[in-house]
Amino acid sequence: MSLPPIRETIRQYGLSASKALGQNFLLDEQLLDRIAAIPGDLRGRNVLEVGPGPGGLTRALLRAGANVTAIEMDERCLPALAELDEHFPGQLTVIHGDAMRHDPADLFDGPYAVVANLPYNVGTALYTGWMSGTEWPPQWSSLTLMFQLEVAQRIVSEPNTGAYGRLAVLSQWRSSAKIAMKVHRSAFTPPPKVMSAIVHVTPVPAPPGVSSPVLEAVTEAAFGQRRKMLRQSLKRVPGALDALKELGIDETRRAETLSVSEFVSIAEKLSPR
Known part of the structure; x- marks a missing residue:
């Protein structure tokens, strides 16, 4: 039936x-x-x-x-x-x-x-x-x-x-x-x-050396204050501002201007080795 x-x-x-x-x-x-x-x-x-x-x-x-x-x-x-x-x-x-x-x-x-x-x-x-x-x-x-x-x-x-x-x-x-x-x-x-x-x-294959929790912490901070410059929104994430300098990412940019790969690069710098 x-x-x-x-x-x-x-x-x-x-x-x-x-x-x-x-x-x-x-x-x-x-x-x-x-x-x-x-x-x-x-x-x-x-x-x-x-x-x-x-x-x-x-x-x-x-x-x-x-x-x-x-x-x-x-x-x-x-x-x-x-x-x-x-x-x-x-x-x-x-x-x-x-x-x-x-x-x-x-x-x-x-x-x-x-x-x-x-x-x-x-x-x-x-x-x-x-x-x-x-x-x-x-x-x-x-x-x-x-x-x-x-x-x-x-x-x-x-x-x-x-x-x-x-x-x-x-x-x-x-x-x-x-x-x-x-x-x-x-x-x-x-x-x-x-x-x-x-x-x-x-x-798809994950980028090597990147911690998922670290990436989540970075994006939470960056987009939690998306109207502010990165130097303000990321200052509470230990090491994040130093990572921006190492990567040549302008700290006066805002979160919405960063590509996914740029966020991944920041998280890679901050992930445990």
Whole structure:
């Protein structure tokens, strides 16, 4: 027996998107299949999905042949996800809980891809957690994530733009990030107030000799006072002003003018040997 349309499943279980949980449901099956195709061939691959809700994207991932581990906080959605388990036996594992409290390393023995329509209220926090690991390359092979368009633009932004900041440096110093698809607000139920976009991120080799925590400390200080010159914003980071002199970086510049590679060079000077 075939699965009913996701809209009918939502109606059957009396589901509605929870604002408190940052939910917005995607119902367009063709759009969901396109999203599931972004990370490439998923047949037999392990995929982590956060916040599956009633399972629209989950269906698309399962149709693509993925072995999906889905973490869902909203217990109202569990019966709908259990229905999917019956139609795709052996492919779906559902964990009822908070994704912020689960370490994916405990869920997978080997590599996995992350594909998720992230809940808006925790999306950035989850993303920075995946990007901030000290071990590189990470266990995840790619991240394919739905964000508000504004956040997606911050991830892929370039220097000397209003969107450029810590998130861009964190994303680009040892990974390749691109906006794979924009998604109109009308595709969601209920429609959010803003446009959304899918960001696809793949790891690349990390620059040698650079500590991730040090780079994060430098960017936090620099962009925490982004209107100030570097000599002011970085003065509380031990050794940072000396590093600027050694690298020939003008201390009267502001954070938004520095390239990702310049931030990496500063962090390299300050990283433990």
